[in-house]
Amino acid sequence: MPTLNINLPEKKYPILIKKGMLNHIGEEIKKIYKNKKIAIVTDNNVEKIYGQRIKEQLRNDFEIKMIVVEPGEKSKSISVLQNVYEELLDFEITRGDLIMAFGGGVVGDLTGFAAATLLRGIPFIQVPTSLLAQIDSSVGGKVAVNLPKGKNLVGNFYHPKAVFIDPELLKTLDNRFFCDGMAEIIKYGCIRDQNLFDDLLNYTKEELFEHLEKIIYTCCHIKKSIVERDELDTGERMLLNFGHTLGHAVEKHYRYEKYTHGEAVAIGMYHITKKGEAMGITEKGTKNFIKEILCKYDLPYEMPPMDQEEIIKTIGLDKKNKGQYMNMVLIKKIGESFIEKIHRKDIEVLI
Template sequence: MLKLEVNIPDRKYPIYIDKGIINRIGEEIRKIYNNKKIAIITDSNVEKLYGPQIENNLKKADFLTKKIIIEPGEKSKSFIVLQSVCDELLKFGLNRGDLVIAFGGGVVGDLGGFAASIILRGIPYIQIPTTLLSQIDSSIGGKVAINTIHGKNLIGSFYQPLAVFIDPDLLKSLDDKFLYDGMAEVIKYGAIRDEKLFYNLLKYESKEELFENIEEVIYKSCSIKKDIVEKDEKDKGERMLLNFGHTIGHGIEKYFKYERYTHGEAVAIGMAVITERSEELGITEKGTFNLLKNAINKYNLPHRMPPVNKNELINAIGLDKKNIGKDMHIILIEKIGKSFVKKIKIDDIEKYINI
């Protein structure tokens, strides 16, 4: 078992990475949680694959459980679904010493964590992420939120989990589309902070070779996020580096109403588009865009901006939650493995987008 520990002010929590840990999850949770009740928030896809398995495992450890099942997809990150989940949690009679498990991908993690943060003004929760994207990114760092008509993740909070349990074996059931969706974030980590990780991604010759090295890939990615979160929990400085590709990516997702591109696909386009332009502007080392493009293409992700109305896209980008007043922060890379935050006027964003 690989283990990391996130240390933030007044709080620390473990991240466990181990193939097959889902088969003894009740035993592991019993080590850190002494009460009886556990509410499991999951989606219908994960429920079909692993729902009975996790529930039976928890019951063997003498926990009283309740499953709350939502529909998969970004549309579940809404006020209506949040209210429904909170109603079910309250019907279960949870108190502040009880536990919520967010068992699923990024949508379940964000929604479940946010529900835990507001029920009874906050009850403990555990992340058990089931997709690569959630295992290396959204389950760590305590960002929990829902979407609105105005944009993605605009209503939420910072609420750290009690622990994160990552089982790489769960990735074997993922459709390739969603496996590669998560690889966009791995590419991001390599591009902003870890040159060795990035070049390793270019070396893997097959999906099978990727899976042979998946624990190391997950561990390296989680380590980068852990280190950055420890230095900047509330996303006011260095943590912004994790948004490489996301400002444009979130704009693309919103522009297409969260229906055409997955999160990873949109982020891949965002990383490529802004790096191509920053290289043209002389900010980024020549050849960096081609390296990034090769990595993106290798994992079946898009790198070109689709046909869009430029003004509508810029408006969507301008509503991103990371923007402050008339200014916004964008993330650029000097070269693979080295990144920085640049503050610009919102009106200047089109200078960094090739449309």
Template sequence: MLNILNVVTKDKTYPIYIERGIISKSAEIIKDLYSGKRIGIVSDSNVNGIYGDEFSKDLENAGFEPFTVEVEPGEKSKSLSVYERVCTKLLEGGITRSDMIIALGGGVIGDLAGFAAATLLRGVRFIQVPTSLIAQIDSSVGGKVAVNLEIGKNLIGNFYQPEAVIIDPNVLSTLEDRFFSDGMAEVIKYACIKDRELFEKLEKLNIDSVKECMDYIIMTCCSIKRDIVQIDEKDKGERMLLNFGHTFGHVVEKYFGYSKYTHGEGVGLGMVHMTRKGENMDIVAPGTSDRIQGLLERYNLPVEYPQMESKVVEDTLRLDKKSSSNDINLIMIEAIGKGYIKKIRKNNLKQFI
């Protein structure tokens, strides 16, 4: 069954389409949104190897002229050097400001292709076709696009809303187990900050049975994010809640060179770390961290926060995008389903490390 959520922002309204098998209908949807011919598809070698040929053929059969720019899978492709290469290949393929770019892949591809679309020729329209769980329930919605610097994650970026998001839960069947679990960390995040009922439902399921509920989970998470983005598109207040676990999660990812931990694994570790610190300060309900840890373990996610050099951790935290010159906004939860923003002075960061 086709479900459609509309995201309404100040400058644009766009649909999120959610339906099993919809990837094979993407060309029809795109034809309703775009009357031109040229389409640049940005994908990684893994996703392109599975879906690329058929996706391009469907576009050709609908009268489009697609071409593909392929990058290596993984976080290291979210770099300025890869971004430059993608932009060059898109231009060499004939992309103009009146054409369309499609991000076909997971969160890295969505961020990379979206940032290219936002900046190339001062803006080319783009569509998100997310193929990982983490992208379907989180990064493809809301218009945050970015690349990384060696000094930190997502430090060069923009807010640039897509023309549409096309989500097919069936494509998750090709995910490796680790990357399915990776996405479940973000699902757990949504439950922690906004939906106690979802959290309790996840506690009753497991890694196998949860896959049968993907339509419900994707709709629930996308609805939460849609509602938050409509209130706070530019991440000045309410939208910061979506970063629960991310502040320290990004530290973990960067510290280990974006190779030891996936993004979701880092977020999970960050959620447990922040909640434990909050319990020690009597600002989080007792037992909350144990419940979060138990749920992460249920979905095969790591829970042992790694040892890191405190000075390096503090230096990374000071670059966090949620910070000002003297303060940093940390995302906490009072209890399951109740997230809030806690502003602290940067010189008090050590109590959270």
């Protein structure tokens, strides 16, 4: 079983990747958790497909409660968080019990933040069911909810006890949401691994699925290495947000309805690379490679109609900003990224 270990000064935990993991999830949990109560937070879509299976795997050894939220970004809200708190308290959960995030990135972020804050911290595990969550959001300890003014503005760094990744769960993903996750894999290629980028560009669909376990491992390994060096996102970890600053602005403008997270990030990656080329700090032709790979995986690349002032206002709230400067992630070429510090008054050049 491919295994990675996150090693931080005050926290260590495993990332286990195995096809069919869900069929043995109870056995894996018993290795790290000795009490009985498990609260499972999931969404309607995942519950309909896998709810019964996970109950069957756990009910002989654990007392379980299923908390189900609506799918989609709008569930990463203070109001839904409040409801999750109430259900956890109705379950009489304690700091010695366990919470499971069983879903995609939204469920993982929401559940992780609930675990981090209720009773000042309850242990939790990640069992990601989407490609995006398996290769990115379930790893690294960032948990958050959104506010009307922007995405992930209320959050914390709170790491799980373990991440259990079953690539078999991706077989039931709608093609649009599989491609949503591909945007984040492409991001890893852009910022750190040209070989991964080239492989993705050349794979047939069959080859992609054949190599999926390896791809998940590669992405998790890149993120693990970066997080271990910069857990609190003050330097190198910002590179993982390539395409995200503009992407978050796109998501918010369209009220999280028109574009998925990955689609918005795809737009952000292409746009910022196009601007980088125009400024002479990104190798000529890079934007064409990104456009080609985005088109291959049915992802958008052109910035949709948006008011420039609105974009500037939204990215002004970005968590990577420091004082009068905004930290923007660009690439020199595929596989090589850097952070450009730009004064707020000059940000128009990148919009």
